[in-house]
Amino acid sequence: MRADLLVAGSGFFGLTVAERCATLLGLNVVVLERRDHLGGNAYSEPEPQTGIEVHRYGSHLFHTSNERVWRYANRFTSFTDYRHRVMAVVEGRVYPMPINLGTICSYFGAMMSPAQARALIAAQRAEDADPATLEGRAISLIGRPLYEAFIRGYTAKQWQTDPRDLPAEIITRLPVRYTFDTRYFDDTYEGLPRDGYTAWLERMADHPRIEIRLGSDFFDLESSPVGRVPVVYTGPLDRYFGYGEGRLGWRTLDFEVEVQPVPDYQGAPVVNYPDPAVPYTRIHEFRHYHPERAHYPGDSTVIMREYSRFAEDGDEPYYPVNSAADRQTLARYRKRAKAEPGVLFGGRLGTYHYLDMHAAIGSALTMVDNRIAPLFSR
Amino acid sequence: MRADLLVAGSGFFGLTVAERCATLLGLNVVVLERRDHLGGNAYSEPEPQTGIEVHRYGSHLFHTSNERVWRYANRFTSFTDYRHRVMAVVEGRVYPMPINLGTICSYFGAMMSPAQARALIAAQRAEDADPATLEGRAISLIGRPLYEAFIRGYTAKQWQTDPRDLPAEIITRLPVRYTFDTRYFDDTYEGLPRDGYTAWLERMADHPRIEIRLGSDFFDLESSPVGRVPVVYTGPLDRYFGYGEGRLGWRTLDFEVEVQPVPDYQGAPVVNYPDPAVPYTRIHEFRHYHPERAHYPGDSTVIMREYSRFAEDGDEPYYPVNSAADRQTLARYRKRAKAEPGVLFGGRLGTYHYLDMHAAIGSALTMVDNRIAPLFSR
Ligand SMILES: Cc1cc2nc3c(=O)[nH]c(=O)nc-3n(C[C@H](O)[C@H](O)[C@H](O)COP(=O)(O)OP(=O)(O)OC[C@H]3O[C@@H](n4cnc5c(N)ncnc54)[C@H](O)[C@@H]3O)c2cc1C
């Protein structure tokens, strides 16, 4: 196929660009994907022994308040009415997360009205704490007791760093909900794709004008297409420029998948372990994402322990570290990206900016409207 | 209007019969309603000071797994994605209800896997207890500690009777969920009518062939219509027969509505108080049923305390007591009802059988199919 548009990366960003350009603009789109599967980090697959859908790159929860993204997503899949909820184990007890009135009443061992809980936390927030550190900022947001119970250990493990040595900017907010509502997300729409993520992603790619080339790294092309055909690049920004401005820092995750010979391992989709003595940050149990699936086995379940660390060479980049140094490096790459003719940088890796799926889809739709469609209209 | 069919009672049962007979069979239907409003016990109205929708006869949650009922209901209203959840205050602490893994871990002060919790409760259930009493039966279902914490006081208040003196038949099951799922209902469909219950009920009644006569007691008609026009009677069964076989026992509820000058009183729609020292059984806070309603005030809220007792003369009958004596009385009334020509008995009061809204609608649809339509087809 002769490409009118080349897309590097088949995550939600790349696939949305490809699908819209094929369907609306009638373009032939070639999508290069380095991995042996499409879909980027949203990819999922049945665990072979149990058939339980496992999100290979960590739990993926779809939620959005963006009407346009919701309508767009519903062209390719329907959604269950799954609503995400998370528990946390602290000092041998278990609490609902994010911190809500139930967590507070339970942690402090007393029934409180919303007003009483607000007053308690306000008094605890008043403690004088160093505003430059993550610890100080967290205490000013939720007070020391809740910070120490629910945030300190988890953050330390996520960042392999004592929160007193982490910059305050890492957290902008720590939501505390003064009701017993334990929903994790506040968005208007939420759900899981009924037939799984991969079916959704495959339906997006299923268009006669779209060709997906798996196992094809953009940088392995014989000769650079740049200048000959418009390129949308969703791989790592620093790699595009041969790391010329230095490396951007990422955190990565290690996942340990295990089949357990019990019908239900932990009774919840995700349990957090803030305790520093526990090496993992959380355990996912995938069957709980699809209680409606009758074919899941009654006698075994799939869990996945998640470990967090700084990414090294060869690791999958997951979350931007976004240190002060990173931000300076990023500014230099942004300048070069702007000056790069014929290439549009997009997505989580291409902009060094964590994007949820709905945000990746939304920003891809905008890129098609504002940057790509004009190239092909005369 | 000349009636082809007379319906006594405008609850969900009566309105469903009226609407289907008018729409499908083209009948003129007159609905007599004793009260000054339509809708039966599902009626709701805005509290005048705050505009917050109050369910006058207690919290009404719509949920069903019946496809036909769900489709039928959606002809008249759309539903929010509200999911009911309830908390309980026990010994100054607060727990999610119905009893689930979170309740168990929290009450026993330890993180447990589903398997560990099952083993614990199984050991506690093994206690030897009198199977003839409610207490004995409850212990055999969930063990003494959970029974005493969550069931004993609540049941005693509901029935004004020590559970050791209540018959075991009152409870057939006490669900315990060994996951952290805190949903109150298990049904496929759940939600609250977007514009409120009364708007839904009024849309059902809004048909040129339906005439609703408020403030009209069936027994105040100048002359009995029975024999001249088919009658669907949804009032109390014993009253129809002039209490000739004795009175059927009912429990009733007293409600105490209060506007509170706070944005949020308890952080949850319903909080149960099993504690025998607290006179009410639960507190409802209606704003939590419609978090999506932007017009609700930010500085005040409406709560309703609920008290339970046996109904006396003149009280609203709410829940059938269903004692052994009641069941014998009921059998005699059933015989007489069968022999009463031209009258069909239906609904919660007319059959002395508690019916949720979806069950009332479902059984009304069946009555139209099987009992009423044949009368008018030749
Ligand atoms: C651990 C984790 C958990 C997440 N959980 C959620 C969640 O719960 N909810 C949610 O909404 N979102 C979640 N996300 C975000 C989601 O996975 C995507 O990252 C997001 O949708 C952005 O999509 P993308 O297309 O920009 O990036 P990606 O999904 O990362 O896709 C980029 C693709 O580009 C490919 N690529 C890179 N370099 C090259 C190259 N040189 N040549 C060819 N191909 C290349 C990669 O192999 C990859 O397939 C999560 C992300 C991570 C990392």
Ligand SMILES: Cc1cc2nc3c(=O)[nH]c(=O)nc-3n(C[C@H](O)[C@H](O)[C@H](O)COP(=O)(O)OP(=O)(O)OC[C@H]3O[C@@H](n4cnc5c(N)ncnc54)[C@H](O)[C@@H]3O)c2cc1C
């Ligand atoms: C306290 C309480 C809480 C409830 N909560 C829920 C809930 O959360 N979810 C749920 O699905 N359902 C709930 N229900 C059930 C619901 O309110 C209805 O009872 C149910 O839908 C049955 O409807 P119905 O039409 O048979 O009875 P009703 O709704 O009771 O209607 C009967 C009507 O007949 C009228 N009537 C009686 N006698 C005469 C007469 N002689 N002449 C004229 N009119 C007469 C009455 O005034 C009344 O309006 C609850 C019921 C009660 C009592």
